Amino acid sequence: MTLTLQEVEHIANLARLELSPAELALYREQLSAILDHFSRLQQLDTSGVLPYSEARQESMPLRPDQARPGLSTEALLKNAPAAEDDQFRVPPVLD
């Protein structure tokens, strides 16, 4: 199964990635290969098997509602490419 270039562009757009024509072609090939792999898995007969999410019937461990401090603001922002006024600074977003 081969993705169209438009589909790759759409996926890139959802991920907020701007791709060059060469990159689009490259990712089209790679993404198509991944889909091919999954379509092989699709051929398995799983009619008797519960979906993963339901197969794990053990009850989920829940956490008591107790707060404890997280990272210091300084540590949190340490690796941010840009920060200002104790916040992450990012390209403009307008709602």
Place this chain on the structure above:
Amino acid sequence: MGVRQDYEAVIGLEVHAELQTESKMFCACPVVDSTVAAPNIAVCPVCAGMPGVLPVVNRRAVELALRVALALECEIAPLSVFARKNYFYPDLPKGYQISQYEQPLARNGGLTIFVSTGEKRVRIRRVHLEEDTGKLTHVEKNGQSYSLVDLNRAGVPLLEIVTEPDLHTPEEVRAYAMALRSLLRYVGANSGDMQKGVMRIEPNVSVRPAGSAELGTRTEIKNLNSFRALERSVDYEIRRQSELLRQGQRVVQQTLGWDEARGVTVAQRSKEEAHDYRYFPEPDLPPLVLDPAWVEQIRRDLPELPAARYRRFQQQHGLSAYNAEVLVAERPVADYFEAALAARPELPPKQLANWITGELFGWMNTYNQSIDEIKVAPAALAELVGMVVSGEINQNTAKSVLAEMLESGKSAAQVVKEKGLRQVSDQAQIEAWVEQVLADNPTQVESYLSGKETVAQWLFGQVMRLGRGQANPQVVQQALQRKLLAIKQSHTR
């Protein structure tokens, strides 16, 4: 421009309510008031979306969600599944929001609302758990344009409550939102502090020819956080869509924002088209399997809910619909009323209710206090009202006594004693006052005798003034009538 009756609106509501927990939904970071806290003081690797971390669900958030779902008479799913809702936006550090999609926590409930046309049950489609996003601030500075990200709110537990499209008027929409807010507060799930954005409402609105069974194209208004904005925006949207259809145009399906200043809805660029969220089950969390005994325990522990209390206050205490509604809206107020009544079961409930909704609410509004903060306990108010009912003090005196009680925290009896405010019903004293007033105002008495009967009311006021407002008005009235009649008779004779 009035909406002609030939179009009918069909409205559904989505409400996002933050759950009042100590810590976040999937990590132990404290939940802070994001409108006042310094930015990024309650963030850890989990809610910052760092690699290699794992979410763990907050038990209290599940419990509060169950309280709400049960209060909304929903069916609770014995097994529900968390899912990833994928989109890229700077307020969402992981690149996905953990939510519930195909298998929500609860479905098929209902909430009763009371509107001018009567009682109505609004069906609830689903209730599910998710997490809140961070907060973005747009900045224009030194010719640069950028956004700042505060993640304090990212990961705060959020409950989404979705109705069926059962609402048809702005009044119903408002009544539903207010009833839901009241219910959320009753069960302790949400503070109801609308200005802080802890409850956000998104109506979707469509119109269709009245009587038609088909649904029209709908628009969605995002992120409303006041009842006024909700009611106005829905009203505007109904008119706008009706007008389009009347002119033979089509309604475009879109996401709208509400411009409060201009009073209009405006198109918004939507973050993503719905089908591109690429939901899939959250691989880091097993399904949420609920212990039926726990659910039953929560159901048993639910308090009496606002709608039931509203009906009971009218039936059991004979309150008006208005008084019942006002008292019931907030649980502490309803509790206060019932505690006061329990202290003096012989008091007329209506009178007690009027003191609370009148004088007490007036004070609370003026001084911005809640009923838990005022210095007058329920039993103390009941004592005061008891003194009015028995005639010990009159209504006006009681108002100033209550003001003093609210100020100082003293009891009614204390205030009355200290200020010598006890109502004077003593016949001889009151007759003396009446005689003095009549003697001091011969002209007015003359004009009364010549047929100007309204002067009697003025004379009454003079007697009350002389008695510094403490005279029992009924005794004064009777004494005055008697004296005037006597003068009249001696005159004609």
